[in-house]
Amino acid sequence: MVKAVVLGAAGGIGQPLALLLKANPLVTELSLYDIVNTPGVAADLSHISTQSKVTGYLPPPKGSDLPADDGLKKTLAGADIVVIPAGIPRKPGMTRDDLFKINAGIVRDLATGIATTCPKAAVLVISNPVNSTVPIVAEVLKKHGVFDPKKVFGVTTLDVVRASTFVAEVLGDLSLVSKVSVPVVGGHSGVTIIPLLSQSTVPLPSSLDQSTVDALIKRIQFGGDEVVKAKDGAGSATLSMAYAGALFAENVIKALKGATGIVVPTYVNLSAHEGGQVIQKELGSSIEYFSVPVTLGPNGVEAINSLGSLSSHEQSLISAALPELQESITKGVQFIQAPKL
Numbered sequence: 001m002v003k004a005v006v007l008g009a010a011g012g013i014g015q016p017l018a019l020l021l022k023a024n025p026l027v028t029e030l031s032l033y034d035i036v037n038t039p040g041v042a043a044d045l046s047h048i049s050t051q052s053k054v055t056g057y058l059p060p061p062k063g064s065d066l067p068a069d070d071g072l073k074k075t076l077a078g079a080d081i082v083v084i085p086a087g088i089p090r091k092p093g094m095t096r097d098d099l100f101k102i103n104a105g106i107v108r109d110l111a112t113g114i115a116t117t118c119p120k121a122a123v124l125v126i127s128n129p130v131n132s133t134v135p136i137v138a139e140v141l142k143k144h145g146v147f148d149p150k151k152v153f154g155v156t157t158l159d160v161v162r163a164s165t166f167v168a169e170v171l172g173d174l175s176l177v178s179k180v181s182v183p184v185v186g187g188h189s190g191v192t193i194i195p196l197l198s199q200s201t202v203p204l205p206s207s208l209d210q211s212t213v214d215a216l217i218k219r220i221q222f223g224g225d226e227v228v229k230a231k232d233g234a235g236s237a238t239l240s241m242a243y244a245g246a247l248f249a250e251n252v253i254k255a256l257k258g259a260t261g262i263v264v265p266t267y268v269n270l271s272a273h274e275g276g277q278v279i280q281k282e283l284g285s286s287i288e289y290f291s292v293p294v295t296l297g298p299n300g301v302e303a304i305n306s307l308g309s310l311s312s313h314e315q316s317l318i319s320a321a322l323p324e325l326q327e328s329i330t331k332g333v334q335f336i337q338a339p340k341l
């Protein structure tokens with residue numbers, strides 16, 4: 001039995017993600033929460049002929065005697081996995097960090113619901129800026145004494161999905177895409193996104209000139225901007241994100257149910273496993289969060305794996321990413337530990 005929850009389920013990511021989870025035979029119960037439209041989304045999905053029962057909740061109407069988190073808590077009761085795509089998306093000209101002002105508070109309140117209702121659930125954070133929202137979730141759970149670093153994940157799968165697609169395009173053969181896997185490490189924003197092309201399962205030809213490789217790295221780092229620009233004010237990636245989120249959720253669910261050997265990059269607290277200290281040594285930094293290849297297991301993070309051998313260029317990309325990443329982590333931690341009045 002697996003109960004999956006989507007918080008922000010009526011949104012651009014939330015709806016297609018809920019659809020993909022409803023289509024997933026491993027999910028037996030699907031519960032949806034948003035501040036608008038979830039009863040409609042749930043009713044619609046509930047007609048699909050798969051086994052999962054679907055429910056949808058809203059906050060109580062204005063003037064209700066019910067506590068403000070009544071709908072949220074009903075949604076979360078008994079959850080095994082909670083995926084969070086709630087919050088505003090970027091418009092052209094914005095950075096992900098520009099979303100902090102609004103999304104930090106949204107994520108904090110949702111994490112409080114998780115801490116008090118389903119503290120053992122795996123929490124998959126999609127809401128941006130991921131580099132800060134994951135530390136926010138962790139700090140809220142810590143405050144309630146229920147933080148398990150093995151169970152909190154920043155979803156960076158879209159960067160991995162983009163890397164496979166863009167590498168296959170550069171190789172001139174999209175049919176290779178299912179064979180191409182590139183670890184993407186660091187964080188989820190611009191220069192903090194570091195594709196380890198030297199470890200691509202389908203190697204790039206050594207004849208490829210450096211400017212093509214540089215352009216490929218840049219495209220993976222700034223793939224989100226490509227979609228924001230093309231949507232021209234109507235939001236950011238939603239469909240590719242729903243695909244990536246469902247893929248990552250499926251891997252987590254499979255591992256929770258006992259599947260072994262699933263290794264995927266995800267943005268985690270490095271204290272989740274002793275391998276985190278190895279990563280810190282490799283990075284030459286005491287950074288607390290980093291996207292790394294993680295082995296998933298029945299308790300969440302089973303192992304944090306080494307970054308492997310890096311080219312000198314990849315090492316310089318990591319050095320360039322660390323200051324911005326650290327700043328975003330501190331901003332998230334401070335938001336909970338020392339909120340400005």
Ligand SMILES: NC(=O)c1ccc[n+]([C@@H]2O[C@H](COP(=O)([O-])OP(=O)(O)OC[C@H]3O[C@@H](n4cnc5c(N)ncnc54)[C@H](O)[C@@H]3O)[C@@H](O)[C@H]2O)c1
Nearest residue numbers: 008010011012013034035086087088089126127128158241
């Ligand atoms: N991690 C990634 O790779 C990645 C990729 C794409 C988008 N994102 C991020 O995901 C977030 C959502 O993007 P979107 O395109 O779906 O946005 P959207 O505006 O279409 O949907 C967001 C939904 O969140 C809901 N919401 C707002 N406040 C809420 C609250 N307090 N509780 C519950 N729900 C609430 C809204 O009502 C809306 O339905 C954005 O922050 C975006 O930047 C992350």
Ligand SMILES: O=C(O)C[C@H](O)C(=O)O
Nearest residue numbers: 090128223224225236237
């Ligand atoms: O670019 C964005 O703002 C959304 C998301 O983080 C993405 O990578 O597509």
